[in-house]
Amino acid sequence: AIEKFKEVQEAYEVLSDDQKRAQYDQFGHAGANQGFGGFGGGGDFGGGFGFEDIFSSFFGGGGGRRRDPNAPRQGADLQYQVTLDFEEAIFGKELNVEIPVEDPCDTCKGSGAKPGTSKETCKHCSGSGQVSVEQNTPFGRIVNRQACGHCSGTGQIIKEKCTTCHGSGKVRKRKKINVKIPAGIDNGQQIRVSGKGEAGVNGGPAGDLYVVVHVRNHEFFEREGDHIICEMPLTFAQMALGDEVEVPTVHGKVKLKIPAGTQTGTEFRLKGKGAPNVRGYGQGDQYVVVRVVVPTKLTSQQK
Numbered sequence: 001a002i003e004k005f006k007e008v009q010e011a012y013e014v015l016s017d018d019q020k021r022a023q024y025d026q027f028g029h030a031g032a033n034q035g036f037g038g039f040g041g042g043g044d045f046g047g048g049f050g051f052e053d054i055f056s057s058f059f060g061g062g063g064g065r066r067r068d069p070n071a072p073r074q075g076a077d078l079q080y081q082v083t084l085d086f087e088e089a090i091f092g093k094e095l096n097v098e099i100p101v102e103d104p105c106d107t108c109k110g111s112g113a114k115p116g117t118s119k120e121t122c123k124h125c126s127g128s129g130q131v132s133v134e135q136n137t138p139f140g141r142i143v144n145r146q147a148c149g150h151c152s153g154t155g156q157i158i159k160e161k162c163t164t165c166h167g168s169g170k171v172r173k174r175k176k177i178n179v180k181i182p183a184g185i186d187n188g189q190q191i192r193v194s195g196k197g198e199a200g201v202n203g204g205p206a207g208d209l210y211v212v213v214h215v216r217n218h219e220f221f222e223r224e225g226d227h228i229i230c231e232m233p234l235t236f237a238q239m240a241l242g243d244e245v246e247v248p249t250v251h252g253k254v255k256l257k258i259p260a261g262t263q264t265g266t267e268f269r270l271k272g273k274g275a276p277n278v279r280g281y282g283q284g285d286q287y288v289v290v291r292v293v294v295p296t297k298l299t300s301q302q303k
Contacts, residue, residue, distance in 0.1 A: 267290075
């Protein structure tokens with residue numbers, strides 16, 4: 001980086017000094033320092049490392065690394081939304097989902113060229129997918145690299161396009177994918193299905209499919225992580241005198257003893273009656289919060 005900065009600094013000094021610039025135009029880089037013979041007159045020099053190269057590489061032009069337009073690239077990731085019932089999220093479910101994807105064209109095997117023909121190397125960019133464009137700036141003439149307009153940056157030309165995909169090499173279709181929803185998944189979590197996204201480019205691997213889970217609210221249960229919370233209505237007599245009641249859980253009904261003198265808002269724990277941890281780290285609990293229910297109408301006996 002230091003050497004590159006020195007080169008740019010030297011280039012700026014030459015360009016800002018009329019005498020040095022005249023020497024450079026006549027003799028090239030070395031002439032400005034009164035050294036050995038130059039690389040030729042001003043213009044796009046045939047050899048060496050000119051000012052255009054210095055500025056172009058320093059400011060992100062063609063001197064840097066160039067990506068091969070025909071190198072394999074991974075396909076795009078896809079996202080799919082799915083809505084589950086409360087119990088389905090607790091116990092897991094297996095789904096067959098249908099998603100729109102771009103798959104390689106079966107007719108041309110993804111090449112985009114008509115069967116029996118093949119792509120040709122672009123003559124304008126020699127297959128690099130990029131061309132040099134000169135620009136005049138206050139620092140002098142700069143050579144930038146940009147995508148070739150003749151091949152759209154691919155480096156290849158398709159003279160006879162596939163009639164099925166019209167040269168794109170891909171076709172849009174709906175694809176059925178089996179998705180296993182793990183037990184204990186919670187609202188907003190997502191599942192990654194490897195290799196089920198868009199097809200790769202130039203033989204690259206396919207992208208991934210991300211299934212985002214939404215869970216419907218339950219009329220009785222609420223979820224807090226791996227734990228399940230519910231409220232149990234009891235009469236004043238049950239809480240004052242004590243009782244044994246049946247409590248619904250996602251695993252079935254269980255009996256719960258209510259001690260005499262229980263206060264409204266008291267929380268009871270049912271161990272292991274919550275949701276399984278989605279990563280397999282044990283099981284949550286169910287918490288039962290008791291609430292006293294005051295009757296709005298009293299019988300003659302209650303009065």
